[in-house]
Amino acid sequence: MTDQLEIADITSLNALAAGTNRKNPRIVAAGLGGKLMGTADMVKITAEQITEDSMESLAEKDAREAKKYATVKHISEKPWTLTNFYDHINWLNAVLVVALPAYGLYQAVKYPPPWQTVVLGFVLYVFSGVSITAGYHRLFSHRAYDAVVPVKIFFAFFGAGAIEGSIKWWGHSHRIHHRYTDTARDPYDARRGFWYSHMGWMLTKSNPKNRARADIHDLTADPVVVFQHRYYLVIMIVAAYVFPTIVAGLFWGDYWGGFIYAGLMKTFVIQQATFCVNSLAHWIGVQPFDDRRTPRDHVLTAFVTFGEGYHNFHHEFPSDYRNALKWYQFDPTKVVIWVLSKLGLAWNLKTFSQNAIEQGLIQQQQKKLNRMKSKLQWGISVENLPVWSREEFNEKAKQDGLIIISGIIHNVKKFIKEHPGGQALVRASLGKDATKAFNGAVYAHSNAAHNLLASMRVAVIRDGNVDANTFDLQQQFLDKEKIN
């Protein structure tokens, strides 16, 4: 056919989805030569390559890497030994995520804080946590709603205080995670175990083969995001450590406590909570929407992560500003966004239709039900039964205790004793057609009775009694119709 429809080009669409069609500066981890937080290997872009990154340069780089790793294996493909374990570890992240919090924990045990510091730590914890969930996650990564610039600045500042990387980097890897969930390209691949998806991905060097990209042109177009990314190191240190130290020091003279509790400890708790979304939410809970992938719903995860625990729903409907649907499910982030929208600070809150949500629920229930069904005995299906003649049936009927119901021969010998309506009734219809009696003339049997009957099928009777053979009856009826 000449006017055949044009088929969408997968390559160009993929380039679009990866954002490689435009010449955006694509650094995804700012500061310290691109090693902060996300490993440089994972996105394979360093400070030198900030300026340009297009389809051509990527292809070139791929070729270069293929050549490079053709003979020498990448460190992540080598086994861990005593001689090379320090090569596996991303030491910068290890310091930020393990060493500093460990030191903070040690100090916190030694040093009892005044109550003001505890309150400050908690308030900053809430601020940073909400900035990560409502800001980094739902606003910037998923564009679930739009917000005014001051709110974005708030999220950018306190989000940086959680030491989880810049918005640009975070949003990028999060979009990759949603696009490639449960594949090798997923940066926090849950199939590789709880600890890998929790912290391991960050503490080890990742394989450049599994590199992936996502389109973040909307983030690079946002001045707040760009600014935060450019000065991330400074903003991070100020928001995470300097700000709480100064607040605690100036107001109640507790510089050291402010640093330990509102700085180190707060950061530690937030980091662990966020990591839990990648690990715990793929590990415990139920899957009411789709069980093909690992995300799960669990109230415990929700409590730990400011309401991000309904992860099965989130992966099914990512750009919904809610994570929990029911009023009793714990999702403070949803409430924060809703309040912001009522104050006029946020708008365009995206929700998926209730219809689509219920469809997902029902399909998953159906799937479970079908799985249970296939485990049960439902009796031999009519098509697979042998066909007996009337004589054959009469011969065996008395010895074997056979009854015809709806043109199917059933062996009821073992059941006679258990018949709730008494033996006499069954015995009276042995070797006969009991269709009418079974279907209501004597007693309209329940579904359970029909199921039980189906398990006793033996054969199909050839041209059974006219009363019983429904197909004959139908044919008669049709013939009559024809004549008329």
Add this chain to the structure above:
Amino acid sequence: MSAEPVSKSTKVQKRKVQHSPSSTNQLLNHASQLKNTHMKEMRRRKRDFLRRINYGYTFTVAVLPALALIYLIRTSESFIPEKQETLYFTCIYYNITMLAFTAGYHKYFAHNSFKVRFKFIQYFFAIFGASSGLGSIRWWASLHRAHHHFTDDTERDPYSIKRGFTWAHWGWLIKKPKITTFYHEFMEQEFPKNTEASKIINEATIDEDGIEYSQGDLKRNDYDEYLQQLLIWQESRYLILFFITTFLIPVLITVIVCHDTIAHGVIYPGLLRMFLCQQSLLSTESVCHLKSIQVSIPTQPFNDKNTSQNCNNPLVSLLTYGQAHQNYHHEFPHDYRSTSSIFAYDPTKWFIWTMEKVGLVEELCKTPENLIVQLRIQQQQQVINRMKSQLNWGTPISKLPLITPKDFKRIIASSSNKDRIYIVIQNIIHDITPFMDQHPGGVPLLKASHGKDATKAFYGGVYGHSTAAVNLLATMRIGMLDVGNEEEVWKRVVREEGDVEESGARRSNKSYRTAEAA
């Protein structure tokens, strides 16, 4: 069919002669006739209130407990016996009489859940069951069978919940049923008094010489002469038995063993215990059939076509002596358990099970687990189907307009559709415009596939979309691209719409039933 078996079968069915199709109709006609005449009579003496009271039941379920309560209030004594021994005896006696009723009246006589090996067990049931004041075995068990047979039928169900909570609980006892004659005939059918039971049984044995059964099998749930005599004896001496078990035995034991007063013997183990028994038994038919009482957390996992509920509240279980799982019981009435769960509070089950282990009863009826799960699944399937039918699953393929590629290109090119996005997936045209902003992957991808076939990209080329996405896509269908492969289209129509209509293996399994109905 030869003539011989026919004559035999008529002989066999002499016992339950009403069971043959024509005679059932006769019975029903007869019943409605009787009902009509009775209704006329009732209308005539509408104000004749006193005649409509069932004095026997009123005395046992209302007057006696009321008297006991008045006595306690007047003498300002506690509702719980103050003397320890009396308290213990009351509790033990409550359990004995309750078990005689639930295991005997209910499971043995009404539902034939098991077979008794020794006659004294039947006597135990008959004598101590009488102490609840709910009538003789013949009357209560046949009413209970009527309840199972005609559940929710306002006329024939003796304690239909459709007539209100009070009626199902107490009203049916205090007021005479309108169709008393029908119940008497039903009783005569279930537990015949006038027919000679032995004769029928013998005929049946002679008849079935072709199949080997032991003598024990025959007596299984058959109504033999001995049982008939027992029931008639119990019915005729019901008042004496009631007096003995409610007043004589408690008073004697209270006075002799517990060294308490006669009045306490009458009140605590006698009347208050009887009152508690009655409430336990009656609330199964009232509380466990009420959907509106949310405290009982009702569910209907097996069948939601009648009002019986599985009450998942342990307090209701305690109140009803473990019989709170009415939905299960109505689906599997002859099961000796009241629910399939091993851990459920069910003293009757424990009692019967122990009796079986000791060797007093045998052949307990137990529903196979497979059957229970089957029914549960069928019910869930029904609920799912009902929910499915309420949702929008998109325009079915067979109802989409056919659009040739040429026309489609013209539609895209027209200026009025400049801002819209049309994407073809699996030859179906989708109008994505309303969804554009919500697309998690962003608008540019959609714009790039505008007017193109994006089947591959949608199903994994760029992103393997979730089931939810496929559902959403279906709601945006606007047309079918006419590319000339009708066979393919037909296959998809059958797959999708056949699925919606049939939904699951159950319907295909039961297809012969729907054919039957037709």
